[in-house]
Amino acid sequence: MKLQVAIDLLTTEAALELAGQVAEYVDIIELGTPLIKAEGLPVITAVKNAHPDKIVFADLKTMDAGELEADIAFKAGADLVTVLGAADDSTIAGAVKAAKAHNKGVVVDLIGIEDKVTRAQEVRALGAKFVEMHAGLDEQAKPGFDLNGLLRAGSEARVPFSVAGGVKLETIADVQKAGADVAVAGGAIYSAEDPALAAKQLRAAIA
Numbered sequence: 729m730k731l732q733v734a735i736d737l738l739t740t741e742a743a744l745e746l747a748g749q750v751a752e753y754v755d756i757i758e759l760g761t762p763l764i765k766a767e768g769l770p771v772i773t774a775v776k777n778a779h780p781d782k783i784v785f786a787d788l789k790t791m792d793a794g795e796l797e798a799d800i801a802f803k804a805g806a807d808l809v810t811v812l813g814a815a816d817d818s819t820i821a822g823a824v825k826a827a828k829a830h831n832k833g834v835v836v837d838l839i840g841i842e843d844k845v846t847r848a849q850e851v852r853a854l855g856a857k858f859v860e861m862h863a864g865l866d867e868q869a870k871p872g873f874d875l876n877g878l879l880r881a882g883s884e885a886r887v888p889f890s891v892a893g894g895v896k897l898e899t900i901a902d903v904q905k906a907g908a909d910v911a912v913a914g915g916a917i918y919s920a921e922d923p924a925l926a927a928k929q930l931r932a933a934i935a
């Protein structure tokens with residue numbers, strides 16, 4: 729299972745600093761949606777230039793104009809981009825078309841989708857490289873939030889998947905047991921007192 733750090737910080741400088749601290753422990757560096765909104769496409773280029781050996785994941789959360797949005801992010805240096813599962817199939821297909829043209833990939837984020845299993849299978853058939861079983865930061869903050877629903881959906885869908893939803897040291901082994909291809913950790917790394925140590929421990933927990 730791969731480890732993905734989600735960088736939900738707001739400046740390119742902070743993102744580069746964090747990426748530099750944790751790169752040796754992660755496979756995928758995610759530039760979070762708030763970061764891309766704050767800094768634009770140049771943050772993708774800056775991180776890819778600094779870490780050409782890493783998979784750079786641009787969390788665009790595209791909802792429309794799939795081909796166009798994916799194309800500009802791939803041109804900026806992204807290896808993977810996200811499209812929302814709630815988007816029209818044609819939006820997902822458009823992003824997949826751009827990915828094929830650049831030899832890159834599309835990840836479909838199932839945030840907010842009720843029936844994640846069915847949609848995962850549909851978008852995989854449209855050409856998604858993998859799906860993200862995702863509970864966003866707001867959903868995680870609601871009382872009673874539980875990662876297990878995402879893990880069950882991932883196991884049942886029988887397509888390649890990542891899990892994002894407050895994954896931390898105490899839960900990352902469960903993510904691996906559920907059969908995930910990628911574990912995404914944001915706050916567990918960037919909010920840690922020592923992000924490098926946090927990333928190292930997460931990596932060790934799945935080694």
Ligand SMILES: O=C([C@H](O)CO)[C@H](O)[C@H](O)COP(=O)(O)O
Pocket residue numbers: 734735736760761762787863864865868892893894895912913914915916
């Ligand atoms: O995608 C994310 C969220 O929507 C804000 O951009 C997060 O990067 C993702 O949820 C992973 O972060 P944590 O939940 O803090 O692990």
